[in-house]
Amino acid sequence: MDEKKELTRGEELRRALCYNKKNGYDRMNPQEMEPLEAYCTGYKQFLDAGKTERECVERAVALAKDAGFRPYERGMELKPGDKIYRVNRGKAVMLAVMGQENLDKGANIGAAHIDSPRLDLKQNPLYEADELSFLKTHYYGGLRKYQWVTIPLELHGVVALKNGEVIRVSVGNGEGDPKFTIDDLLPHLGVEQSKKALSEAIPAESLNILVGSRPLADDEGSDRVKIAILELLNRKYGIVEEDFISAELSAVPAFNACDIGFDRSLIGAYGHDDRVCGYACLAALLQLDTPRRTAVCMLADKEEIGSEGVTGMKSAAFDAFMADLCAGQGVPLRVCYEASFCLSADVTAAYDPNFADVYEKRNSALVNYGVGLCKYTGARGKSGASDADAETVAYIRNLFDEAGVIWQIAELGKVDAGGGGTVALDISRMNADVIDVGVPVLSMHSPFEVVSKLDVYMAYKGFKAYFEAE
Numbered sequence: 001m002d003e004k005k006e007l008t009r010g011e012e013l014r015r016a017l018c019y020n021k022k023n024g025y026d027r028m029n030p031q032e033m034e035p036l037e038a039y040c041t042g043y044k045q046f047l048d049a050g051k052t053e054r055e056c057v058e059r060a061v062a063l064a065k066d067a068g069f070r071p072y073e074r075g076m077e078l079k080p081g082d083k084i085y086r087v088n089r090g091k092a093v094m095l096a097v098m099g100q101e102n103l104d105k106g107a108n109i110g111a112a113h114i115d116s117p118r119l120d121l122k123q124n125p126l127y128e129a130d131e132l133s134f135l136k137t138h139y140y141g142g143l144r145k146y147q148w149v150t151i152p153l154e155l156h157g158v159v160a161l162k163n164g165e166v167i168r169v170s171v172g173n174g175e176g177d178p179k180f181t182i183d184d185l186l187p188h189l190g191v192e193q194s195k196k197a198l199s200e201a202i203p204a205e206s207l208n209i210l211v212g213s214r215p216l217a218d219d220e221g222s223d224r225v226k227i228a229i230l231e232l233l234n235r236k237y238g239i240v241e242e243d244f245i246s247a248e249l250s251a252v253p254a255f256n257a258c259d260i261g262f263d264r265s266l267i268g269a270y271g272h273d274d275r276v277c278g279y280a281c282l283a284a285l286l287q288l289d290t291p292r293r294t295a296v297c298m299l300a301d302k303e304e305i306g307s308e309g310v311t312g313m314k315s316a317a318f319d320a321f322m323a324d325l326c327a328g329q330g331v332p333l334r335v336c337y338e339a340s341f342c343l344s345a346d347v348t349a350a351y352d353p354n355f356a357d358v359y360e361k362r363n364s365a366l367v368n369y370g371v372g373l374c375k376y377t378g379a380r381g382k383s384g385a386s387d388a389d390a391e392t393v394a395y396i397r398n399l400f401d402e403a404g405v406i407w408q409i410a411e412l413g414k415v416d417a418g419g420g421g422t423v424a425l426d427i428s429r430m431n432a433d434v435i436d437v438g439v440p441v442l443s444m445h446s447p448f449e450v451v452s453k454l455d456v457y458m459a460y461k462g463f464k465a466y467f468e469a470e
């Protein structure tokens with residue numbers, strides 16, 4: 001057989017002109033499988049250690065310290081290659097590696113969020129009903145309530161006492177720890193409930209966490225189960241019921257990250273959104289030596305509830321950090337910002353063949369096709385999108401191609417099927433160029449989200465190429 005068979009004119013044109021999408025595994029160098037697995041192992045450890053934004057900050061800081069980062073203090077003198085971080089109230093963290101160029105040439109910023117949808121305890125959470133004890137919750141972020149019942153839950157957070165002491169709580173992920181759950185109706189008695197819309201079948205006020213059933217012994221009074229629970233809490237944490245008022249406790253799924261599939265090609269876990277991008281940005285930053293431009297990683301809180309709040313992307317905390325760095329070089333913040341670039345890193349919806357009708361396949365992110373580039377997010381005619389300009393998309397396209405990053409263009413589902421936003425909008429207000437990138441996720445915002453290892457690794461590789469760009 002002649003292997004150099006002449007191409008037909010049609011084949012030639014197709015090869016030369018058509019955009020040909022290919023599965024990442026058909027494009028990736030097989031030698032990358034080893035670093036890919038190693039990276040994913042580190043990522044799974046990060047997920048297991050960080051079930052809340054506070055825990056993610058602690059883990060990020062620990063990794064940063066190991067990589068030679070120091071806490072930044074205002075006025076600190078910095079030289080190229082210096083590695084610093086600043087924690088915002090324990091719930092967000094900003095890290096930077098100072099570049100060879102001054103900040104008037106701009107910074108390369110990566111911004112992701114480390115908060116994830118969950119069930120927060122109310123400030124008066126504990127009660128007893130018919131000799132069972134429960135905790136009332138107020139859900140945080142956009143979640144589908146029916147997915148959060150009858151799964152094991154862990155409790156994480158802090159109780160701040162009046163004397164200023166802050167007590168850490170983490171129950172459910174330690175060896176031999178008890179877990180919690182929210183009960184649901186049995187099918188035998190669920191006839192009426194089953195007729196309701198998914199959004200109504202589990203009302204928010206029924207998301208009450210079961211925390212105990214054993215009554216206080218030798219007692220004739222009321223609420224004996226609740227009193228017994230309070231006694232346990234008092235013994236373990238030194239707290240009384242009123243202390244819940246100044247507590248921040250969250251119930252999160254009691255699953256650790258694990259491989260999914262016979263081929264182990266996927267990772268199932270709680271909180272991929274958006275720790276999968278946060279970790280990619282962080283891991284790439286931690287490896288930097290002295291980049292040309294100052295590299296900055298922002299791990300923000302509160303994105304799932306609109307980025308408001310003092311630890312969210314809309315807070316002036318990021319501006320303050322950047323302004324302090326600029327002040328050290330006599331550069332006005334606005335001059336730095338207008339020359340800066342930002343990858344707003346947040347997950348996107350992966351095309352799901354089981355729910356194909358809400359996706360437009362031509363423009364959806366496919367599992368294993370690489371990290372997603374989103375020109376725009378938003379809903380109803382791009383409302384609420386920052387909509388990166390063509391030049392910005394071209395810059396990243398080229399950068400990723402040059403570095404062998406497998407990527408795809410991604411749009412979150414069909415037009416008018418729904419929508420979503422990211423912190424890109426907040427970055428655009430700083431007058432910096434910004435584009436969304438992110439890992440495609442199946443079952444986004446569910447207790448157990450799924451991502452592909454190849455896509456996870458490519459997000460990291462993308463950040464590395466971005467921060468190291470010449």
Ligand code: MN
Pocket residue numbers: 113273274303346347
């Ligand atoms: Mn997100």
Ligand code: MN
Pocket residue numbers: 273304445
């Ligand atoms: Mn989200």
